[in-house]
Amino acid sequence: MIKENMKAGGEAMKIKTKLIFSFSMATAVMIVLLGVGIYVLEKLDENVNDIVSDRYIKIKLIRDIRFDSHQMDRNTKGMLRIHNRDDLLQEISQLEEERSTVESVMVELEKLSMGERAQNDFVTLKTDYNRYIDKQNKIIQLLLADDYEAAAHLYEENTDNLQKLMTTISDSVSTYEKSMDQAFANSDYLYSLSVKIMFSMVVVGALILSCIAWWVIKEISNSLSKIIDGLAGVTYGSTVLPRIELKTRDEFGEIATAFNTMTRQLEEHAARELENDWLKTKFSEVTTLYQGVEDLQTLGQIFISNVAPIVGANLGLFYFKEECETGPCLKLLASYAYRGICSGKDSIQIGEGLVGQCAADNKIILLTQVPSDYTKIESGLGEATPLSLILLPVAFEGNVMAVIELASFEDFSDSKRQLLTRLTENLGVTLQSIAGRMRIEDLLKKAQLLTEELQTQAEELTSTNEQLAEQYRQSEQKTIELEEISAELEENARQLAASSNYKSQFLANMSHELRTPLNSMLILAKMLTDNADNNLTPKQIEFAQTIYSAGCDLLHLINEILDLSKIEHGKMEVNISEVFLDKIVRNVKQNFIPVAAQKRLDLIIKVDNDVPPVVYTDEQRLNQILSNLLSNAFKFTTHGSVTLHINCIEKEMIFSVIDTGVGIPQDKMDFIFGAFQQADGTTSRNYGGTGLGLAISKGIAALLGGQIVVDSKIGQGSTFSLYLPLRGPSDINTQNSLKNFNERRMVPEVAAVLKLPSDTETLFQGKTVLLVDDDMRNAFSLTTVLESYQMKVLYAENGREAIDTLIQNPDIDIIFMDIMMPEMDGYEAMRRIREIPKFNDIPIIALTAKAMKDDNAKCIAAGATDYITKPVDLEKLFAMIRLRLCT
Template structure:
């Protein structure tokens, strides 16, 4: 177990994103601070400088208005010009004071402004007011003369020149401020680029760390599985993981499996070793001594004895062998049925285990001393339902479950051997009696030889008959022994095969559940992160989430490939024959693979001869899967040139089945090619085109192995033409079998097809929905029951994003409690594999309540085994969805059942 300091994959991913988000927040804060400062400077330039220029122009404008008002009044005498002069003369000082305040940070410009003010005041006092006063006193000639004086005109021009110089100085200052602002903007750009580089480097580092911690252990699990299924069957390797997450749980589960397989391997080898030791023994004493010695050594027993029944008609059991002692100090010599524990064991025909051995029981002795035995086991040896022998063992330790299983195994075959030797010894006894009788008859014959020649001939005939009987008896004994041995070996092989298939199926089912459960949350969360990042225009986060989602999908494909390969090896994957429309196949291949080839710059071609029939009978799903594997390999191992598919009517040289019509699918490429010595090697599991498992080109290395097995099940053959560096061509020959046996597809495909069919059937009856899942689910209440908090988190987040109210329960008991406390519940999502109270029991308990007999319950499980869907529906589930969940599929199923309420 991982313990309290668990740091799971979800936590790692969340921590990685948290670090990135913190970096982004810091970056945004720094950038915002810089932008704020620059904004203030920009506002200063805009508001301050523009206002300075505006006020300067306004003051100059007032000066011109005073000059024009003065001139117009003197020349025309109109009061309108005098009002204009007075208005300008009264207001220009306010603008001057405001302008002077704005220049508080520039004393030099303030001095220039004071000089302008002095000049304007001088013009007003010396020229403006005096001339207007002359006009008011009707001294028109003097007033006009004053206007015409060059001194008056020159004063105004000097003032305007001062204004122009003042504005030039302000423009120069504005340009300097703008240049400083441009410099800061450039520095900000460099800073942003640096922050971006740091965040990218940190993100890549975190992504590599998290993916490596997941992938490395998965590779070790794959290596352990490969070693276990190889010819040697090496199960000694163990996986050691330092991380405290779900990957460590996967490693522990694999190690537990390897321990179990190693124990079974020890049991088989020990059984074979003991049986091999006592084979060929001629006497019962030799057989008993060899047998008890082998069993005692294999079970770490300190003392032992074997008692064999005198005959099937007798009630006596006689000691025929002992271990670690003499005939006198190891057990009694004779027992009768019902006498003591040995006799009682013979009656009950079942083992007896004594764990609390009495003090007066046997003492285990050696040269150094004696010790009290701790455990004693007494086991009957049965033959055809009768007790033929009894085995008794004593140990200083305790008999483990492996020891008990070993004893049970060897006693099954030992009974047959005891009976065989007993029969052989009986034959020998009868033979000796026959020989004694013959000798007696010969003596009588010699005595009566003179009396009757006929008696001598009869005696000779009797001798010959006895010899023939002896020979036939020996032959019958040999045949009987051979038949019994052959029968025993066949039964053992059948049991081993059945047990191996059972363990393998259970292992694969559990591995599927354990891998699919974390994959479920990885795929859902990564898909949501990608969509969220896309909606916020976070391209990098979207790419990271898509990489995680793609990696999870690759791992899911690997799990499915291993499951398919195991089903093929176990003989549990069968084909579903039906009509296949060949006219649509070229377009399907073009649609599915043309864009993939174009991305690599390859020319993709599909050609079909005219003699190809429009319909053939085969398994369409498997054919498409085979073509997908072959084309994917062709594109993957081809860097330039062409990938082509040619379909024709052609039969192979060697046919595996008889068919009226054969098709040849030729998949060729101009890729790396395969050396001739490795043509057979690439069809082995986990191998690639270079004949190794180095994964230079990626992929699981299972595609060709699975494809070859599929082709065999379809009745076809697969041939290869390839030369290193010159490309490859795979020829797939398939028969059209109208009378093919109708069977089931693989468990995963059957489950998916059932789910899709059920969903489509009901959805076709629904009215259209231009609002989507969000509008449909908004305000609905759902109860999620799952013991895995990662799945709860992923599902809860996804459903809350759709506007749903989500309630969660960790097991069946919590679910039932929440049902009593919750009103207006619209839907229940129920996980099947849960502790305390699993999904089957919980669904049955819910349906038992009248108030909840109609509420939709959708079963969710990662253990996608055959008949799981039927079992869920039988206990009361409304529908079934297998993990890892596809969010859109789940939403579709939910929409169907919510709409039916």
């Protein structure tokens, strides 16, 4: 019962209360022990004082009386032999002093407390002493009267009195010694008793304190064990986190409650993040599949065949709006697991049935209780009625172009419906683009037929004059038709241009969506790879390196897609400047000698003697082309060598990449430079890659005024040759030259800034950074890096919060500004900050995941000091910080 009450009380008590209770009990036990000890010591002290101050002093005084009495007797005996009166008087005077001493001792002894026996002994002592003194006085009188014989006789009589006095003194001493022995015995007994009492009290106190300590430690250790078990159960990447089962109402119970609340919130956050990542990944996968598709039938089949399994649909139909005899209608373009048109219909009118109504309303229709006789989903084993049905309109600028119908045995979750909504929104742009292109092709074919007809009619006009008038009329009619076709071509070209703009905007937004999570992933993976705290195992470092490598590969793919888009839309810029060939060769060696060593291939670089040391082209783009060509060569070569041969023929510089690899079939030569295409494009191909490298290289070569020529034989290898025109300094645009000159002139200045103090922590320590970003993952990763350099980081979620934070903290040293944010984006925030006079010179570094043309210029025009794209290159970022904090 006591144990249960103690346990119940322990669960209700706070840790602070338990510790105070334990300390109070320990203090009480110590006070009791101290009180007992003081009491025993006082008793011992009283006993010792009694022995020392009473008995011992009495014995000493009595012994002093005995000694002085003997001394007086000796002096008296000595006076019997002195016959000189002066000497006698001197001896008498000395005797009087001794008497005075004895009498003072008597007085002091009388003042001390005595028992009844001691009092009787003292009375006897005093009586014997007075009797002895009386006769001694008579002896002195006889000596003064010169009656030495009578004095000697009386001295002999007084010897008995002295002996009796000594006996009385001995009896008193014996009495006091016995009393002192008894007091010593009492002291020993009291000491032994006090030791036993003290030992018992210490043992009892120790037991009490041990019980209290055991109880407190048990309560705390049990709670700590449960908390530690709960914390140890948290594993990286787990979607279900443990709970701490702790019922106590103390601080540990509060910690357990807070931990359980935190794990629940983390699980909810992780679920949302997983859902968002799933949406982005699947959206990217599907939209990538139909890049380069040029006809609606293929697009529809690719879309419905891939989307249906992703969202768990067991039946799918893709209807496309066309012009029928009775007006606009929806025709089945593609299907997934469908047995055929129901009721013999091959088209559906707008507003007819659910499909037609979806197109008419331009709204999603969702059915969660499909009737049993509605439709069947079939397989080789049987058929069953679906549970859910969803119809989604596909529109472009508010005009419905298609309807997607999906059926499933399960409900369509919110995340799946969101994915379908995003995919159909994007699909409208692609449908419009392909449909416009197909209409243009159709019109071009019609125009070609009309042109051929006109040519035929012209020949007929020359052969017969009789049909001239009729043919002239027909010619005018054809001309009118051609003008109409031309007008339609112009309209379709306008729509195609609009579709192209939508595609560019989509690529920019996709870049932002992918770069934003990629930024935090690369930063955190790089920090884990560096293992600054030395707390990771080699396996964990290897995992972090794998994550970082995969992120870099994904970033490379994003950059390739954006480069391809820039080339297709004529938005890629080239900067022509002088390029030193030895630098190009060094770059090739630095990048590909390790690759050659890894694959056990020879890397051969040959430069002909007549090749000029300097050429005028875009150094970055030249390195990009050579990197793509060499990467392809190493990819498809398993033995032998890869050679880079640089030579000149007339007015052209030739960079040839020669390999001894597998070679390219002749029937594949025509499309290896196509986007997303390879010689072996099957899912079982031996070589990876996206197929973008050669397409990008071909486009860049054209921008540089050159071309890429390929020669290959199966089993003998391939030769890719880049032909570039040889330019002189006079061929370079003056503005471009000035730009490059200024950039080269600034290099030493920047380098000088980067070399100020060698101790970068001294430069960064204590600096205040305002980080403006709506993505918590980026904010967390950048804050972690910046704080590792002992920088203070303030955070704002959008431009409006950034301005408020800056006004409240005017001592901010530098601002990192994201561009794409809700409420107020980075452009507007930078313009508002620059309107405040005291913030005109504060450094602002723009951070953005968009990497399209003019983004840099837009940021600088809005007030940015510098510009850097996501994922953030930390070395470049800290170089910018050093530059701006030192200028």
